[in-house]
Amino acid sequence: MNLLVQKFGGTSVGSIERIENAARRVIQAVEKGHRVVVVSSAMAGETDGLLSLAHQIGKRLPEREMDVLLSTGEQKAIALFSMMLRKLGYPAVSLCGWQVPIVTDDVHTKSRIVKIGVQRLKNLINDGYIPVVAGFQGVTETWDITTLGRGGSDTTAVALASALSADCEIYTDVPGVFTADPRIVPNAKKVPYISYEEMLELASLGAKVMQIRSVEFAAKYRVRIHVRSSFSEEEGTWIVPEDEVMEKVAVRGITADTKEARFTVVKVPDKPGIAAEIFKALGEAHIVVDMIVQNVSHDGYTDMSFTVNKTEADKAEEIIRKVAEKVGAEEVVRDDKVAKVSVVGLGMKSSYGTAAKMFEVLAKHGINMMAISTSEIKISCLIEEKFAELAVRELHEAFIENNEEIKVEGG
Numbered sequence: 134m135n136l137l138v139q140k141f142g143g144t145s146v147g148s149i150e151r152i153e154n155a156a157r158r159v160i161q162a163v164e165k166g167h168r169v170v171v172v173s174s175a176m177a178g179e180t181d182g183l184l185s186l187a188h189q190i191g192k193r194l195p196e197r198e199m200d201v202l203l204s205t206g207e208q209k210a211i212a213l214f215s216m217m218l219r220k221l222g223y224p225a226v227s228l229c230g231w232q233v234p235i236v237t238d239d240v241h242t243k244s245r246i247v248k249i250g251v252q253r254l255k256n257l258i259n260d261g262y263i264p265v266v267a268g269f270q271g272v273t274e275t276w277d278i279t280t281l282g283r284g285g286s287d288t289t290a291v292a293l294a295s296a297l298s299a300d301c302e303i304y305t306d307v308p309g310v311f312t313a314d315p316r317i318v319p320n321a322k323k324v325p326y327i328s329y330e331e332m333l334e335l336a337s338l339g340a341k342v343m344q345i346r347s348v349e350f351a352a353k354y355r356v357r358i359h360v361r362s363s364f365s366e367e368e369g370t371w372i373v374p375e376d377e378v379m380e381k382v383a384v385r386g387i388t389a390d391t392k393e394a395r396f397t398v399v400k401v402p403d404k405p406g407i408a409a410e411i412f413k414a415l416g417e418a419h420i421v422v423d424m425i426v427q428n429v430s431h432d433g434y435t436d437m438s439f440t441v442n443k444t445e446a447d448k449a450e451e452i453i454r455k456v457a458e459k460v461g462a463e464e465v466v467r468d469d470k471v472a473k474v475s476v477v478g479l480g481m482k483s484s485y486g487t488a489a490k491m492f493e494v495l496a497k498h499g500i501n502m503m504a505i506s507t508s509e510i511k512i513s514c515l516i517e518e519k520f521a522e523l524a525v526r527e528l529h530e531a532f533i534e535n536n537e538e539i540k541v542e543g544g
């Protein structure tokens with residue numbers, strides 16, 4: 134059976150006119166011989182609207198009731214979507230998460246899927262119906278409504294595609310994934326193929342396109358995803374397993390992330406156990422530490438720098454100050470005006486010169502690096518925030534617009 138899951142984001146179902154446009158995409162696929170399962174988000178702005186209603190009651194609200202509230206957005210959308218398909222002559226049946234069922238754990242507002250029942254979907258498909266499933270919704274084993282976190286309809290779609298062994302089309306309002314943020318780099322190009330790994334490393338680019346958790350899910354179950362615009366016929370970006378990415382370029386994309394803050398613990402005694410003490414305290418508070426740099430020591434003292442997410446920086450600062458005092462460090466310096474610029478690409482595994490070229494480009498523009506970190510397919514440099522856009526533009530020009538210098542072996 135030639136099965137396809139088609140997911141429509143909020144803007145793609147943002148009005149009755151757009152729902153009709155989306156329904157016509159479904160019909161097009163059906164007419165080409167596909168059996169389609171539709172997944173829909175809430176209409177654009179709906180979830181935010183529900184949130185702000187609730188926030189008129191208070192700031193901290195019972196999460197179980199938030200899920201009951203927020204899930205209504207998708208319920209409304211699937212009813213309208215099914216009515217539209219029926220008007221256009223195609224039998225459709227809307228299903229809420231619990232009617233599938235999509236069973237989740239009970240961590241309200243950010244639940245994880247634990248099981249999907251596919252029998253009802255399969256029966257509907259075999260009987261010639263188009264199931265229209267609410268994204269974002271789940272149900273616990275004990276029949277409470279849950280939601281999968283903001284952007285969670287993507288995860289619904291990928292999970293259904295996995296359970297049904299189908300490909301997954303994600304319809305959105307952008308044409309795909311780009312080599313850089315097109316608002317910063319006007320020459321950014323659409324990427325035809327990208328691996329899960331690259332997509333996850335480019336999270337700050339990709340998060341605007343797809344919920345990160347859905348990409349992790351796709352990677353685990355090898356679901357092929359086609360991200361594309363619902364407003365045009367052009368091919369979008371395929372997110373696929375590494376072995377299906379034809380062109381293993383050294384650099385697939387470039388991002389800047391301004392979500393981290395940097396701490397420096399100045400003049401810490403340079404002896405075993407001190408770093409462990411600092412990071413243990415942060416770990417116990419569930420604070421994720423990203424880039425770590427320890428300077429060469431002088432007279433038995435050293436400086437230690439690292440970054441944490443800005444949302445956790447206040448909590449981290451309190452902890453770091455305490456530990457710093459305890460280990461006899463001179464002072465703690467915090468800097469929120471930093472950016473992490475990254476170049477990401479599968480081909481880096483088998484190419485050389487990427488780091489040198491990156492450092493050269495930054496140096497040429499007088500951009501100082503405060504920390505460096507690498508993975509097999511990524512090099513990140515921490516720089517001053519005010520240089521972030523310049524760095525992305527220049528790196529894009531060097532690596533993507535004029536990339537002939539980087540040699541990829543066997544790529």
Ligand code: ASP
Pocket residue numbers: 142143174175180181206268269282283284285286287
């Ligand atoms: N409606 C939910 C949200 O706005 C889920 C989704 O659209 O994926 O986050």
Ligand code: MG
Pocket residue numbers: 142143284287342343344
């Ligand atoms: Mg989305």
